Amino acid sequence: MTEKIRVRYAPSPTGHLHIGNARTAIFNWIFARHNNGTFIIRIEDTDTARNVEGGEESQLDNLKWLGIDWDESPDKPNDQYGPYRQSERNAQGIYQKYIDELLEKGLAYKSYKSSEQLASEREAQMAAKQAPHYVYEYEGLSNEEREAKYAEFEAQGLKPVIRFRVPEEQIFEWNDIVKGPMKIAAKEVGGDWVIQKADGMPTYNFAVVVDDHLMEISHVLRGDDHVSNTPKQMMIYEALGWTIPTFGHMTLIINGETGKKLSKRDENVLQFVEQYRELGYLPQAMFNFIGLLGWSPKGEDEIFTAQEFIEMFDETRLSKSPAKFDQKKLQWINNQWMRRSLETVMPQLAEQLVQAGLLREGDYQGNSAFYNKMFEIAGVEGISYTKEIVELVRYPFFELHDLSEDDKALVEEPQNDQLIADFRNQLGSLADFSAGNIMDVIRGLQTEDIKGRALWNPLRLATTRETQGPNLPEILALMGKDWTLRNIDSL
Numbered sequence: 192m193t194e195k196i197r198v199r200y201a202p203s204p205t206g207h208l209h210i211g212n213a214r215t216a217i218f219n220w221i222f223a224r225h226n227n228g229t230f231i232i233r234i235e236d237t238d239t240a241r242n243v244e245g246g247e248e249s250q251l252d253n254l255k256w257l258g259i260d261w262d263e264s265p266d267k268p269n270d271q272y273g274p275y276r277q278s279e280r281n282a283q284g285i286y287q288k289y290i291d292e293l294l295e296k297g298l299a300y301k302s303y304k305s306s307e308q309l310a311s312e313r314e315a316q317m318a319a320k321q322a323p324h325y326v327y328e329y330e331g332l333s334n335e336e337r338e339a340k341y342a343e344f345e346a347q348g349l350k351p352v353i354r355f356r357v358p359e360e361q362i363f364e365w366n367d368i369v370k371g372p373m374k375i376a377a378k379e380v381g382g383d384w385v386i387q388k389a390d391g392m393p394t395y396n397f398a399v400v401v402d403d404h405l406m407e408i409s410h411v412l413r414g415d416d417h418v419s420n421t422p423k424q425m426m427i428y429e430a431l432g433w434t435i436p437t438f439g440h441m442t443l444i445i446n447g448e449t450g451k452k453l454s455k456r457d458e459n460v461l462q463f464v465e466q467y468r469e470l471g472y473l474p475q476a477m478f479n480f481i482g483l484l485g486w487s488p489k490g491e492d493e494i495f496t497a498q499e500f501i502e503m504f505d506e507t508r509l510s511k512s513p514a515k516f517d518q519k520k521l522q523w524i525n526n527q528w529m530r531r532s533l534e535t536v537m538p539q540l541a542e543q544l545v546q547a548g549l550l551r552e553g554d555y556q557g558n559s560a561f562y563n564k565m566f567e568i569a570g571v572e573g574i575s576y577t578k579e580i581v582e583l584v585r586y587p588f589f590e591l592h593d594l595s596e597d598d599k600a601l602v603e604e605p606q607n608d609q610l611i612a613d614f615r616n617q618l619g620s621l622a623d624f625s626a627g628n629i630m631d632v633i634r635g636l637q638t639e640d641i642k643g644r645a646l647w648n649p650l651r652l653a654t655t656r657e658t659q660g661p662n663l664p665e666i667l668a669l670m671g672k673d674w675t676l677r678n679i680d681s682l
């Protein structure tokens with residue numbers, strides 16, 4: 192490609208980062224990086240009713256967590272193209288200029304219909320079995336006559352919206368990077384549509400064109416749900432005499448279990464990057480999983496770094512068929528990543544243990560033997576995400592079960608009571624609380640009568656409240672002397 196590649200991710204700050212949006216961001220980023228292009232973040236916040244406080248921040252924070260960086264954004268403006276929030280662009284009159292141009296050229300007009308009027312027109316169309324469409328109210332009027340109507344409505348105190356006059360007979364065609372040749376007739380868009388609301392805000396389909404043009408966006412890679420918007424956007428490009436960028440609409444994401452479109456209302460499927468982050472999924476694994484939603488490399492391998500995705504990227508391998516959101520696969524990919532990089536799981540596990548109230552911040556910091564033991568005990572081969580480990584190591588490492596009646600009777604038998612007291616004394620005087628020394632103490636307590644389970648069960652119960660578990664001297668050494676003596680003393 193010889194032209195300068197400029198792509199953007201344009202979130203509306205309406206909530207957390209959804210998997211579908213994360214995919215759009217990831218593919219635009221990969222596309223930009225693969226082609227030495229520029230990756231831009233633009234905030235589409237013109238639908239003020241839907242904006243949520245902190246929405247922009249949370250989106251960007253989650254993108255960063257996934258390992259994505261950007262070249263231009265509200266916080267990294269390039270003066271030639273900024274500002275990067277539509278609300279700020281609107282305040283500067285950027286959209287108004289083009290609204291005025293379209294009004295002047297007679298390609299847009301002021302419309303004063305009330306919502307009741309629109310609803311009753313729609314009802315009449317439905318009754319007549321017609322597809323709902325907007326009915327142009329100034330048909331056959333000259334410019335002067337139309338202006339006179341405006342003045343009449345204004346005198347009644349009505350506020351207009353601005354509608355674009357759709358060229359009904361036109362067919363819009365584009366060659367979609369993902370879907371191939373596409374064709375949508377202007378008739379299908381439902382008639383003249385609003386480009387500016389009564390409050391002066393531009394609508395998405397209008398603002399997006401002005402911004403993509405002024406920001407010199409070369410490729411628009413976005414979700415399948417925007418296909419029906421594309422002809423609307425193309426008619427604006429044409430009306431303003433601008434070059435249309437190359438479009439690519441990434442395939443729908445479907446729920447792997449039901450086969451239906453993944454919907455935010457699907458409560459069984461976690462769909463926000465944040466939710467996986469909270470469970471202790473690794474960012475590399477999330478990126479890896481999302482990078483395979485609607486795109487596949489050559490060959491059978493499925494575990495890739497972001498850098499590998501960038502190198503391998505080939506837009507002809509973007510899939511036309513729906514991408515399955517398969518949580519089992521995500522778990523498998525995360526497990527692969529955990530096993531590859533236990534070092535990166537350690538701080539996550541520490542965080543999870545602190546959150547569960549089991550560790551204080553800073554405890555066992557940098558103690559890889561401790562964390563490796565936790566992984567070993569939890570059996571990292573079978574783990575999908577870090578938070579699962581917490582439950583597997585909760586007992587007896589951070590909390591103790593109560594002894595059952597039988598176990599209580601066992602440790603209280605005089606012979607065992609004495610054994611445990613001796614054990615405590617000898618452990619207490621160990622200068623080096625190593626597994627080897629602990630083993631020596633246990634061996635020293637062994638007699639003809641007290642050996643095997645008769646020896647180990649009381650000692651294990653006294654220190655861990657369990658009769659089974661991993662190698663006892665190793666665990667005691669790992670958890671330390673304070674922990675061990677405290678457990679015995681609280682019997």
Ligand code: GLU
Nearest residue numbers: 201202203235399413417
């Ligand atoms: N703000 C739009 C959205 O969040 C962007 C769509 C586009 O990329 O054109 O869906």
